[in-house]
Amino acid sequence: MNPISQLIELFSKFPGIGPRQAKRFVYFLLSKDAEFRNELSGALARLSEEVSQCSSCFRYFQRSGGEEKICSVCSEDDRDKAMLMVVEKDVDLENMHKAGIWNGFYFILGGAIPVLEKEPAKKIRAKELFYAIQDRAKNNGLREVVLAMNANSEGENTAIYLLKILEPLAEKYSISITSLGRGLSTGTELEYSDKETLKDALSSRR
Numbered sequence: 612m613n614p615i616s617q618l619i620e621l622f623s624k625f626p627g628i629g630p631r632q633a634k635r636f637v638y639f640l641l642s643k644d645a646e647f648r649n650e651l652s653g654a655l656a657r658l659s660e661e662v663s664q665c666s667s668c669f670r671y672f673q674r675s676g677g678e679e680k681i682c683s684v685c686s687e688d689d690r691d692k693a694m695l696m697v698v699e700k701d702v703d704l705e706n707m708h709k710a711g712i713w714n715g716f717y718f719i720l721g722g723a724i725p726v727l728e729k730e731p732a733k734k735i736r737a738k739e740l741f742y743a744i745q746d747r748a749k750n751n752g753l754r755e756v757v758l759a760m761n762a763n764s765e766g767e768n769t770a771i772y773l774l775k776i777l778e779p780l781a782e783k784y785s786i787s788i789t790s791l792g793r794g795l796s797t798g799t800e801l802e803y804s805d806k807e808t809l810k811d812a813l814s815s816r817r
């Protein structure tokens with residue numbers, strides 16, 4: 612396959628990108644100089660060489676030279692093992708972490724479940740979350756799981772699904788499962804919330 616068709620095919624796999632847009636990307640790249648394309652391919656190569664997924668929270672992080680499997684957030688010594696916050700995306704974790712108001716651990720679902728989705732388990736890391744909670748309950752005395760979803764219909768739908776699949780674990784290990792209080796007004800996303808809003812939402816969780 613020639614490189615133009617190959618790239619069109621690859622870009623078409625990106626979320627929300629159709630073949631027409633993919634073609635525009637390729638012709639854009641051809642219009643740029645070789646230096647730009649080299650920078651891009653270099654950055655792509657570094658994604659594989661330098662970035663790992665944390666085996667604890669599933670966040671993508673840049674390794675600091677070694678072969679570490681756990682990200683810098685999960686490696687912090689003073690984190691409370693009894694507390695776990697579940698968020699939708701990497702950026703949600705980063706914003707919550709930056710606010711400095713949560714000292715438990717995190718779990719990133721990798722997305723949310725659209726309303727009426729037929730295969731909800733495939734949209735998020737449902738199985739991974741189940742086993743992470745089971746493991747933390749058995750070995751780390753997990754007491755509370757906070758579902759920190761965005762305040763929109765997908766977030767609510769995701770929380771309902773998670774409550775359903777986690778119920779047996781909550782019962783067996785006496786874990787309370789809470790949701791952020793709606794100090795977050797409807798439509799609010801964690802990613803864009805300021806520290807005070809996050810703090811209110813966290814302290815009014817139930």
Ligand SMILES: [Zn+2]
Pocket residue numbers: 665666667668669670681682683684685686
């Ligand atoms: Zn981590």
